[in-house]
Amino acid sequence: MKVRRFHLFAMLLAFVLVAAACSDDESSDTEAPAATEAPAATDAPAATEAPAATEAPPATEAGFAGTIRLGAAVSETGRFAREGKDTRQGYITWADWVNEEYGGINVGGERYEVEIVMYDDEGDADRTASLVEQLINEDQVDFLLGPYSSGLTMSASAIAEQYGIIMVEGNGASESIFERGFENIFAVLTPAGNYTQSALKALADAGAESVVIAYEDTAFPTSVAEGAIRWAEEYGLELLGVETYPLEVTDVSAIMTKFRDLEPDIFVGGGHFNDALLFVRAAKELDFNPQGMVITVGPSNPSFVEEVGSDANFILGPTQWEGTMSWSDEWFGTSGDFYDRYTEKWGEAPTYQAAESAATPLALMVAIENAGTLDMDAVRQAMFDLDIETFYGPINFDETGKNVGKPMGSIQIQDGVINVVAPSEAAVAPLEYPAPPWEDK
Amino acid sequence: MDQFLQALINGIMLGAFYGAMMLGFSVIWGVMGVINLAHGEFIMLGAYTTWVLNKDFGWEPFYAIILVFPLMFIVGYIVQRVLINRVVDQPILVSLLVTFGLSIIIANAVKLAYSADPRITETEFSGAWNVGNVTIPVTKTIILGLALVIMASLWTFLNRTRTGKSIRAAAQNKQAARIVGIDINAIYALTFGICIAITGVAGTMISPTQAVHPFMGAPLTLRAFAITALAGLGSIPGALMGGMVLGIVESMIGIYVDRIGTNLAVVAAFVLLVVVLITRPQGLFGGLRPVEQAEQL
Numbered sequence: 001m002k003v004r005r006f007h008l009f010a011m012l013l014a015f016v017l018v019a020a021a022c023s024d025d026e027s028s029d030t031e032a033p034a035a036t037e038a039p040a041a042t043d044a045p046a047a048t049e050a051p052a053a054t055e056a057p058p059a060t061e062a063g064f065a066g067t068i069r070l071g072a073a074v075s076e077t078g079r080f081a082r083e084g085k086d087t088r089q090g091y092i093t094w095a096d097w098v099n100e101e102y103g104g105i106n107v108g109g110e111r112y113e114v115e116i117v118m119y120d121d122e123g124d125a126d127r128t129a130s131l132v133e134q135l136i137n138e139d140q141v142d143f144l145l146g147p148y149s150s151g152l153t154m155s156a157s158a159i160a161e162q163y164g165i166i167m168v169e170g171n172g173a174s175e176s177i178f179e180r181g182f183e184n185i186f187a188v189l190t191p192a193g194n195y196t197q198s199a200l201k202a203l204a205d206a207g208a209e210s211v212v213i214a215y216e217d218t219a220f221p222t223s224v225a226e227g228a229i230r231w232a233e234e235y236g237l238e239l240l241g242v243e244t245y246p247l248e249v250t251d252v253s254a255i256m257t258k259f260r261d262l263e264p265d266i267f268v269g270g271g272h273f274n275d276a277l278l279f280v281r282a283a284k285e286l287d288f289n290p291q292g293m294v295i296t297v298g299p300s301n302p303s304f305v306e307e308v309g310s311d312a313n314f315i316l317g318p319t320q321w322e323g324t325m326s327w328s329d330e331w332f333g334t335s336g337d338f339y340d341r342y343t344e345k346w347g348e349a350p351t352y353q354a355a356e357s358a359a360t361p362l363a364l365m366v367a368i369e370n371a372g373t374l375d376m377d378a379v380r381q382a383m384f385d386l387d388i389e390t391f392y393g394p395i396n397f398d399e400t401g402k403n404v405g406k407p408m409g410s411i412q413i414q415d416g417v418i419n420v421v422a423p424s425e426a427a428v429a430p431l432e433y434p435a436p437p438w439e440d441k
Numbered sequence: 442m443d444q445f446l447q448a449l450i451n452g453i454m455l456g457a458f459y460g461a462m463m464l465g466f467s468v469i470w471g472v473m474g475v476i477n478l479a480h481g482e483f484i485m486l487g488a489y490t491t492w493v494l495n496k497d498f499g500w501e502p503f504y505a506i507i508l509v510f511p512l513m514f515i516v517g518y519i520v521q522r523v524l525i526n527r528v529v530d531q532p533i534l535v536s537l538l539v540t541f542g543l544s545i546i547i548a549n550a551v552k553l554a555y556s557a558d559p560r561i562t563e564t565e566f567s568g569a570w571n572v573g574n575v576t577i578p579v580t581k582t583i584i585l586g587l588a589l590v591i592m593a594s595l596w597t598f599l600n601r602t603r604t605g606k607s608i609r610a611a612a613q614n615k616q617a618a619r620i621v622g623i624d625i626n627a628i629y630a631l632t633f634g635i636c637i638a639i640t641g642v643a644g645t646m647i648s649p650t651q652a653v654h655p656f657m658g659a660p661l662t663l664r665a666f667a668i669t670a671l672a673g674l675g676s677i678p679g680a681l682m683g684g685m686v687l688g689i690v691e692s693m694i695g696i697y698v699d700r701i702g703t704n705l706a707v708v709a710a711f712v713l714l715v716v717v718l719i720t721r722p723q724g725l726f727g728g729l730r731p732v733e734q735a736e737q738l
Contacts, residue, residue: 077549079656081557217704245703248660250651253451254695254703260576261444274559274652281561281650285578287569307561439568 065110071135072145078123090357125155150174150220170356178400193227198422199410204235206433208265215270260288270296291434314435320352359392443574456688461588463665465636471675479544481658487644517637552655559652673724
């Protein structure tokens, strides 16, 4: 009997361990140290190398009057490892530029170098919160930058608000982040509700009449989907079906089967990169042929085309930014200039996540320079007053901290090339509609 | 009716994959009493090997099995000799921690080597057959066929060959097996090698239908765990039935429950697990040995 009880205990323990490993809100004591040690050894130096590398050539004339420390918890491992990498690289691109080319942030006539302290949040909301506390209390950072994903930004910004420290972010688009009356959260990106607007408008204009929507039931995809439902109604598209699916989904056949039988003109799928691959493969193998497919995250990333090949053609995706857009500023130059700089530095083209992550600290920098001081209240006021155009697009925060200045673009994959097709003022190619069946793509 | 048939077909195909995917987990547990928490990571390794062969060398993913099977067998054999053999007689907690640690190491090593970008392989066997209003996906039909072949081969191996019988003997009574001259260590290493090879092939099988990324393993281990509890340790008919039950339940709920179907389907797997753990801890179909005896070896 004793043996059996022990065995049941062991099974339960095993279950908890596995559950902890794949759950996002479970942080077990056993996994935390093990999981952080691995990346700490591998990439933490890379993250801190940025400031270290800049300290090396103090040849920058007189040197700096001081250091502004920024802190961020960004995924290095876990389910946002890919997007987290883009985020880190975006931050570092900016930091290296400030220290090596720009000559430091100009605070009331004195030049400050910047240092970014980054930790791996493992895609876990609790871990994010404790890392942000650590950044504030132990690393004593001056300002905070956001993590990747809306869920983690929700968690991180709550801690920032508690300590009254400004957090600027470029990777949490969920509307719910800005509905809590916080005064210290600022986001440079277009909020999630508007992600599908230009794509749905373009499709409706091209003759589409009905739409189905599937989304992952987490903060950001939910906001995108709620926005899509709103815009569908606005543009006269009939909503035939809505389905949700969980994080870590491995099979979407059921959803695609249901949708196929509804025969909609447009399919909208919201989630993260993995889901984009699942949707394409499931639709193809179940012979579900919507005339327009809009997928929230994935299509705008060049590696999506690499992975699914010609099946990617005709798929639309929202984009915060593309290198072909016509924005420009006095710091990084045009969108195209940033594209070239990033590609040269990292050996890969910037995703929009990378671009917005470079624009995030840029907005903070301009606000600090406008304020002429590092005083938190003065910088906060300067953030609210900010109204600039950058390589990433216009930045103008409303009273909740959302960027209301920037429109969302839509891309379509056309013969393996990512082309901006909407809104019409930013388009480089006309929308291709309707899409042919899978075998003809 | 069409929708029901479609749900059934989707479920059977999913279930067959589940069955083949969890075999290795179940047999290792049954024979050695080791709960391999790195199971999903071995699936991931198989999937990545296939992806490399597919993208860099232009191999058809399903043909990659020819290489993945022996390669993963060697990996499994070495892991058993170097690592698992040292903890196989220790309390189960030790092997849990060792395999859990292994899972973190493998996932992060793959991430360093190939980045966290989700991948997918490209197979020529894609598309679908339409029978009336029901669609039969070609890729998944091949997966179904392979799963059945794997299960049948393993069953034949365990029940019809001398080595297979030795493995079963080692599972049933280690002491007695030693007495009749079976080299337990060799049998364990062989078992681990075969199980990991099958697990790697499962990775090959899903690589064209699912996103392949370094952290894909954990949910698969969790499923393998649930199905093993459902099916009974090391039972091959049980694996098939357990996988099918789970696959069909998930598929039916996914299709017939509006809006939250796919969410609810995942919950269903674990509700089943809890119910079975409480009512029939030895699993629905028995197996290599009853769960209670696993500890007494």
